[in-house]
Amino acid sequence: MALEFSAAVRRIPDYPAAAGYAWTGPLVRLASNESPYPPLPEVVEAVKGVLEGLNRYPDPTNGALRRRLSDRYGVPAERIAVGNGSCDILLAAGEALLEPGAELVYAWPSFSVYPHLGAASGARAVEVPLDAGERHDLGAMAAEITVATRLVIICNPNNPTSTAIGLASIADFLDEVPERVCVILDEAYCEFNLLDDPDSSIDLLARHPNLVLLRTFSKVHGLCGLRVGYALCGSRELPDAVNKVRQPFFCNAAAQAAAIAALGRLDAVAQRVERTVVARAELYEGLSGLGLYPAESQANFCWFALGEGRDETAIVDGLAGHGVLVRAGESLGRAGALRVTYGTPRENARFLEVLGSLLG
Numbered sequence: 001m002a003l004e005f006s007a008a009v010r011r012i013p014d015y016p017a018a019a020g021y022a023w024t025g026p027l028v029r030l031a032s033n034e035s036p037y038p039p040l041p042e043v044v045e046a047v048k049g050v051l052e053g054l055n056r057y058p059d060p061t062n063g064a065l066r067r068r069l070s071d072r073y074g075v076p077a078e079r080i081a082v083g084n085g086s087c088d089i090l091l092a093a094g095e096a097l098l099e100p101g102a103e104l105v106y107a108w109p110s111f112s113v114y115p116h117l118g119a120a121s122g123a124r125a126v127e128v129p130l131d132a133g134e135r136h137d138l139g140a141m142a143a144e145i146t147v148a149t150r151l152v153i154i155c156n157p158n159n160p161t162s163t164a165i166g167l168a169s170i171a172d173f174l175d176e177v178p179e180r181v182c183v184i185l186d187e188a189y190c191e192f193n194l195l196d197d198p199d200s201s202i203d204l205l206a207r208h209p210n211l212v213l214l215r216t217f218s219k220v221h222g223l224c225g226l227r228v229g230y231a232l233c234g235s236r237e238l239p240d241a242v243n244k245v246r247q248p249f250f251c252n253a254a255a256q257a258a259a260i261a262a263l264g265r266l267d268a269v270a271q272r273v274e275r276t277v278v279a280r281a282e283l284y285e286g287l288s289g290l291g292l293y294p295a296e297s298q299a300n301f302c303w304f305a306l307g308e309g310r311d312e313t314a315i316v317d318g319l320a321g322h323g324v325l326v327r328a329g330e331s332l333g334r335a336g337a338l339r340v341t342y343g344t345p346r347e348n349a350r351f352l353e354v355l356g357s358l359l360g
């Protein structure tokens, strides 16, 4: 039997999921920009605390979590959207804003989910190449905005290249974008960015009702297994619209409780950022010792070209053969590069050891 699928489904690219979920041996998982650190005890307790009430639906308004986020960031709760991971909000924003005849603009290579938005909606996706330093070229992106543009996405720091641009240039860019165009500043990795205080982008919301800061508990908070993200918005228009297009109860009870508990441990966030910055320096040094030079990372991962004549697949497979999982650039929009998440010191050392042996 051959089912007949919609044009949208035929267009949507597969998400390049990491390998290794079926493996049972010890693994060094450096392929998905996860946190290597286990959930905090307070988070585990909060999740246990909801288990006995699982016969009830979760709070569909995510009220307690939105109030907690509102206290933390000084953004009114009605301007905060919560999601089943930040991807959920991203996809819902695409559904709410885009349709055939509309356009969206984002940089490329960037987060692999962005192409899904154009494909699913039938809108035209304008992919603007990164500049020579693997950073967003905001001038070139601004030049692509037309009367048909409904959405611009800026990923800062950018996945997969790990690079960031300063907030001052983002502020200048926002001044150029018409207010009818929604700008999503995807800040999944903002806590690891040392260029600007992660809280400083919040101030831009007061000047730009069309701005959406997309954030997640998946990365620095280490909760990707539960799926919870949020958006801080310049007006309540986008939260209202994304809530219309999604199923009710999109954020489960354990995720809501865990996120609230995680917000009570911002000291742990600071400690994890410190460890990440140490890993960043160690991996930079180790890789440059092998003649490989990563882009300037402001994230919890690095990105580097393998150099002429090196076979990316052979290296990724060779690492996997030793239980070390990393991401091939080809699956992320640029062949000949690797994206490697920082792990624990021991995991990073193992990665460098195996890579060194493969490069000979």
Ligand SMILES: Cc1ncc(COP(=O)(O)O)c(C=O)c1O
Pocket: 032, 033, 084, 085, 086, 087, 088, 111, 155, 158, 159, 186, 188, 215, 216, 217, 218, 224, 227, 228, 229
């Ligand atoms: C740039 C970027 N945005 C958003 C996400 C989605 O994160 P989540 O849906 O887990 O919140 C990711 C995950 O890798 C990402 O790299």
